[in-house]
Amino acid sequence: MITAQQKPIDEIRGMLVPYKRILVLGCASCVAECAAGGQKETAMLASTLRMKAKMNNEDVIIQEHTLDRQCVKDFVVTLDDIIGSYDAVLSLGCGAGVQAVAEMFSEIPVIPGLNTEFIGETRAQGLWVENCLGCGDCMLYYFGGVCPLARCSKQLFNGPCGGSVGGKCEINPDVDCAWQKIIDRLSRFGALDRLETIYPPKNWSRKQGGGPRKIIREDQQR
């Protein structure tokens, strides 16, 4: 899923200064799972903003609403009935959600309330870790199910570098060395010989070389 974290409240308030009628718009998908922009967080942020506005004698209306998916047009379109009452949307969607709303409602400013972080997994309560860069050319078979692109600090395809010590990365002892994990897993499967050959330079055109990416599936179109 896409992970995100809420921006600092002062930064959010700074961006909202010009507006009097604000819709705080949550998203019940990924950002709900990572407790950043779901219904609960949206209600809490709206309430905080109302409180701050009141304390500062600001004359603003702040209301909240949460879509099932802010990045899907079919859901965004349902805002049509209510969006006219506001002069700004504070989106608690990921970057895709913010832009999907902005794309549909070109007349209204859509302000990001989150910093979108990464594609990752919920590893434990309150712990999300990055493990995919969306490179467009999955190499996980080759690397025993551990992505060196997302999880090695130097994105080495032929690691580990000389800074791997005790299974930890040189940049920070809290960071696991992805290459230690790759080697451990491939050893377990008896497939370590896979790493004897040199992994060739990555074809980055699948990620960014061709400009913004899109997927077109004619079988899905109507």
Add this chain to the structure above:
Amino acid sequence: MKDVSRLKSVLEKGGFAVTSECGPPKGADPQAVLRKTELLRGKVDSVNVTDNQTAIVRMSSLAACCLIKKAGLDPVLQMVVRDRNRIALQSDILGASAIGIRNVLCLSGDHQSFGNQPDAVGVFDLDSIQFVQAVRNMRDQGIIVGGEPLSHPPDMFTGAAANPFADPMDFRVVRLAKKINAGADFIQTQCIYNMERFDRWLGIARDRGLTEKAYILGGVTPLKSAGMARYMKTRVSGMDVPDQLIRRMEGVSKDKQREEGISICVETIERLKQTPGIRGVHIMAIEWEEAVGEIAERAGLLPRPVIDDQ
């Protein structure tokens, strides 16, 4: 004068090569490079020029190599893949060759989070092994990554680094093999303080025939103080400084510690000279170039051989 790699000549003639290191300044003064160079003249065969080491912005390695080359020494252009994509890396290889630089050391580079530009993007388009392969393909086959031909191939004696002291221990020789298979002509190792561990690593490399396929230069760094020894042990990843060595440094008074550090360094070189499969030594006297001459002298590495074709 024909541009040839002095390092390559010495090694091919069977000599025990000596290289050292020059870190470019955090400024644009060419004299800062040339002053360091003069301390190394006649003491070493070639001078590695570091590439924004520890991710700190410094004079470019290529420019400093050019200054050193003009001063009549043989530079080894260190290039890290942290800051340049494959277009820039290959372009700089062509440019370096064009101005007569004949050695390159292909490295990953210290992570940008360590330096004075922690907000920088880390490029890491190629990794160091892919980069070695790219340089070799440029030189030997006259092609760039992707296969397109060059109008004129670069002439580069191509090196890579190896750290025998990092983990996982069993995989370190595999990685060395990959670097050599990628086309590394020479290898410079991380600083050796734990000779036993180094010998184990080299033994496996010898058994795999790797010491016959590339010239391996053992890395040494003279310790300036007991504090430096402790720092390297605890704060520098992939550095193995045995406690016994730290105690030895602590055992002498502060004003004698530099001398002790040089002695340890000389003893290490003496052992490396006796080690089958080691073809030279890389003396990294960090911001202490003055020490290189004394180390080389005491380790019996002087005078450096005269190479006819230079």
